[in-house]
Amino acid sequence: MSLSASEPARHRVVVVGGGFGGLQTVRRLNGAAVDVTLVDRQNFHLFQPLAYQVATGALSAAEVAAPLRSVLKRQSNARVVLAEVSGFDLERRQVVLDHLPNGRRGERLDYDTLVVGGGSRYSYFGHDDWKAFAPELKSLTGALDIRNRILTAFEAAEVESDDDRQRGWLTFVVVGGGPTGVEMAGQIAELARDSLRLDFRWVDTRRARVLLVETADRILTGFPPSLSHKAERALEHLGVTVLVGNTVVDVGPVSVSIRSESGEIEAVPARTVIWAAGVAASPLAAELASADGSQVDRVGRITVKEDLTLHNHPDVFAIGDMVRIVKGDGADMALPGLAPVAIQEGRYVARVIRNRLTGRATKPFEYVDKGNLATIGRSKAVADVKGIRISGFVAWVTWLVVHLFYLIGFQNRLLVITRWTFSFVTRGRGARLIGESRAETAVPDS
């Protein structure tokens, strides 16, 4: 099949990125008189909000990812192309594809309407060399790498007779006190105190130290201060040391340097560091901005209009984490990098495309904020739903229901609910396998 195959009369929509935003656009175009091509460099949609459960062995990879072909198999006007998008020719209305599965590069895909939702990645604040020692959770590969490192650290502590070295293996540093950092820190603490406690003979896994380092003066800054403080107390109850007002200033293979509020720098021996700080837009935002002649902001997001189109190309939409929306009066909509934002934007774009086909106008995009949730370990969470603040078990149940609702695929929902029920009752974690990359992650002591 040719890459740009389409009946000449049909409107061709190309969607780049099968994440939260792009996938919604494609699904909402089901039945419309258009041919949709979804391009993604991965053959699956990743449910990022549960990636931390893969990283801590609570869920397996297939339970939080759904193959794009399977998601779209009943949508006859949509097809999937596995390829990396490397550029845009907006004048010729073409997308440039690289790394096609047949080895081809530089192929071009024609469109009439283009939608780009390339997401974001973590930023190491100009210290990309830290990445090798402090992996991030943005991808499935990252989550599996972190799982290998955490589980390997406990294995190393089990065979380590030197006390100081053992302490290094049992120290886990999570950088960034946003929802992901809080979730990771809580889960590692539970892993050490509950799930692994009886599995080892020599090492007492309960001696593990989990440090959560946050530069701001509180964790979960997207939540009201009262909920941040409740989350902090819940984490401390689990055994996590919360270091607010502290900044990680260096990361190496065997230690992390942390600058305290007073300016003192301490090198903490730690063999496992997880990066959950600072987000930057996908490089696709800069590619698109340069093709359009528009701007990117400090974190690399492309500025779009309030109908989510580019400034100089009304046939091109950009959505999700990689955009910043500026209204007609010049005000920034200032939306957070969250799944509901990308989902609502994806749906909106599908509506605009449908309306344009019939010559109807569409009102500017408006975000409906349904609230904010973060979980802390096995049975606690905080939730801020339209000003109603809840915490503890009720918030946790809300969190469970919301995540199951948004998880793609009936089979995944069933598997996840079964796993969660089992883990809740037994405190066990079924996906604690160490992959073959273990040898690369374990740096020997000198």
Ligand SMILES: Cc1cc2nc3c(=O)[nH]c(=O)nc-3n(C[C@H](O)[C@H](O)[C@H](O)COP(=O)(O)OP(=O)(O)OC[C@H]3O[C@@H](n4cnc5c(N)ncnc54)[C@H](O)[C@@H]3O)c2cc1C
């Ligand atoms: C660990 C973690 C936990 C999170 N937890 C929550 C949460 O609890 N609640 C919440 O609301 N939000 C959460 N988020 C944020 C949420 O996941 C994002 O806001 C959301 O995924 C953004 O959707 P998107 O469509 O913009 O991008 P994404 O969902 O990231 O999708 C981008 C897609 O584009 C593809 N792509 C990128 N570049 C290319 C390219 N060059 N060529 C081809 N394909 C490409 C990617 O493979 C991917 O499939 C979390 C994020 C992370 C990383």
